[in-house]
Amino acid sequence: MPQNHMAPQFFTTSPGEPRLAYLSRAGLRGPGLFWLGGYRSDMRGSKATFVDAFAAEQDRPCLRFDYSGHGESEGAFENGTIGLWAEQATKIFRALTEGPQVVIGSSMGGWIALLLARALAKLGETDRLASLVLIAPAPDFSEELVWPSLPETVRATLARDGVWRDDQNVFTQKFFEDGRRQSVLGGELRTWCPVRILQGMRDDAVPWRHALKLLEHLAADPATLTLIRDGDHRLSRPQDLDLLRGALTQTPVAR
Structure with missing residues (x-):
């Protein structure tokens, strides 16, 4: 049964916290695949579904989940921060996966993947990462990409009210403050595993030079960076997914 038609299971990081929706596929071969989605995206998107189908082809475990305030998970979106979502990713990774994993992070999920690697290193569990595959990764995007683009009126509203909304967006002051604390581009960055980055050069959300900056910190x-000249931020065209397949197959499969 295609997993995108299955009802999710739920995981609670601690009592009283929002329940996190997830989809888990069993498999007999490793390493497993662990999906981290982007800002305001969900685990049933086209790339996440592609990763699950790839896992099914290879009889490999795959786990996808929604951060709090995203998709089918509980919680209000405006209560979320990068640090909170990274903590959720770390807890669900350690609780629901076994052995080495290929972590695939899309956009904000790339930032979360790097924070997951940092958390695992602190726990002495660097062997849990077989590799990272980062699609249009957006580390430090709140401070480096979003904050500089906000009009002064929006910044003033955030300082006064703690939150700003329009028809399409909602930002909170605590989101930006936490984002500064979660920065990964302040010095040398270690993941303790191979990193493969896919980046479109027509990305209007995350400039390709941002991926180059990340590469310099790794x-x-x-670490390798594949630049796709006509690729946009989504990188979900058939030719983009072929490149994703190639990145995933570079990690040897254990029988």
């Missing part, structure tokens, strides 16, 4: 780990 000086101590094996």
